[in-house]
Amino acid sequence: MLTKLVKNNLSRDVEMIIITFLYSTYFNKEIEDAGIKIHTLNINKGMLGPLKLFKIFRIIIDEKPVIIQTWMYHADFLGVILKLLFPSIKVIWNIRHSNLVKGIDKKTTIILANILGKLSFIPDKIICGSNAAYSSHREIGYRRNKLIVIPNGFDTNLFAPSKKVKKSVVNELSIPEGNLIIGHIGRENKIKNQDSIIDAFSKISEQNKNLNLILIGKGLKNKYKNHPLITENIIILDEVNGVERYLKSFDLFILSSFSEGFPNVLGEAMASEVPCISTNVGDSSIIIGKKELLIRDFSAYAIYEKIDYWLSLNEIQKEKLKKYSRTRILDFFSIEKIVMSYLEVYKSFEINK
Structure with a gap:
């Protein structure tokens, strides 16, 4: 998001300069x-010493x-030091993490997030990348x-x-x-719940022979190479260059995760005029905006039900859903609108002087 923010800043009043650790x-x-x-510090992992x-x-x-x-x-913690040394400068933290989960997130990350919660009176603003991040960080003491x-x-051009x-x-x-193409993009991880997608597709394809499933993500090919339900109608790819190409080929996108913050892939798919069904995690419901496209639980059968619902739509209904998907992103989540929201925060400090 940082790269998109600086690349799409068209304001003549706001100049952006980047300092990056790595x-x-x-x-x-x-x-x-x-x-x-851009200033690059070339800091080795965990080595923010006095010279840097x-x-x-x-x-x-x-x-x-x-x-x-x-x-x-880590940068937010550095922001505490900078605010103490340069008190006249406004400091904004940016939280990209959603829920902190023991056993998945590093212990040090969880400890640092909790420490920052106690220090959250210091920054002037804290921007959360999702409503899920807002809620979870409120729970650990963020102001x-x-x-x-x-x-x-x-x-929305890409x-x-x-x-x-x-x-x-x-x-x-x-x-x-x-053939109709159902797609999923996500790295190999239990939290992404790809097993349920494969199980659901195996069931739905028994009644619908003109379906293909494409799974794209790091580690997926190796994990599922000997899976008993993998047939010629299921295509598995590891990480790909130009993921937007493959999104454009999908007729339906599935997000099956047990946990998410603000799943970017939903917005990318919808901007590509691909309707999405998703488990009700993180900000998925806010992005999609239609209750009937939310999967009721994490089971293969619940995913099957939503695929079946989509298949039951006639061609006019499917086309309307495609148009709706892109329009929702244009109306609420285009990069131009989001950059304006950042700029409004920056400019508010000038107004409140």
Whole structure:
């Protein structure tokens, strides 16, 4: 989201400069290509020593920022130090995490988040990337009067329908012409609940032979290579370049997770005119906006029911649902609208001087 924010900032009144702990070939180049100044500290894991801290202080003194916005817990903790050293500068924390789950999240992450909850009187604002993040961080002591929610935004030019691209992917994957494609994108992880999708598809495809399931995500191919329910109608791909191409090929998207914050993939799919069914986790219901598309529980049968509901729609109803999906993202979650929300927060500090 940070990269999207700085790339889509068209305000002449707000200049953005990035300080990043680690060098990322992809993201650094993307930011630099957008003409944004970026300072890279090249900090080794867990090694924010005195020299690196001094370099940060030097950058702040030279750049003279009005606002410092920190992203993620470790940077938020650094924001506490910066606020104490530079009290006239406004400090905004940005929380990207939703629920903190023991056994899944690192102990150190959970401890740090709880410490920050006790220190949350220090920043001037705390922006949560989802309503789920807002609620979970309120529960661990983050100050209510500091918290606001600004969801993620989506590039509706990149994520947009294309019959040409759809046809290209269908040919590439040797999918029979006229088949309906059900898709899922997510890394291999128990929390993503892909087993239930496969079980549900196996059942629904017994009555509907013109269906294909595409699963895309790191580790999926290896995990399911010997799965007894994998048939020729199920295509499994590991991480792919240009995931937006494959989204454009889907007719329906399934999110089956046990837990999520603000699942970006739903917004990306819907912007691509792909209707989504989802378990009622995190901000899924807010993104989708239709109760009838929410899966009632995490079981394979509940997923089967929603696929069956979608299949029962006639062609006009399916087309309306496609148009609705993209329109909802354009109306509420386009990157232009979300960037404006950030800019309004920044400018509010000037008004409240």
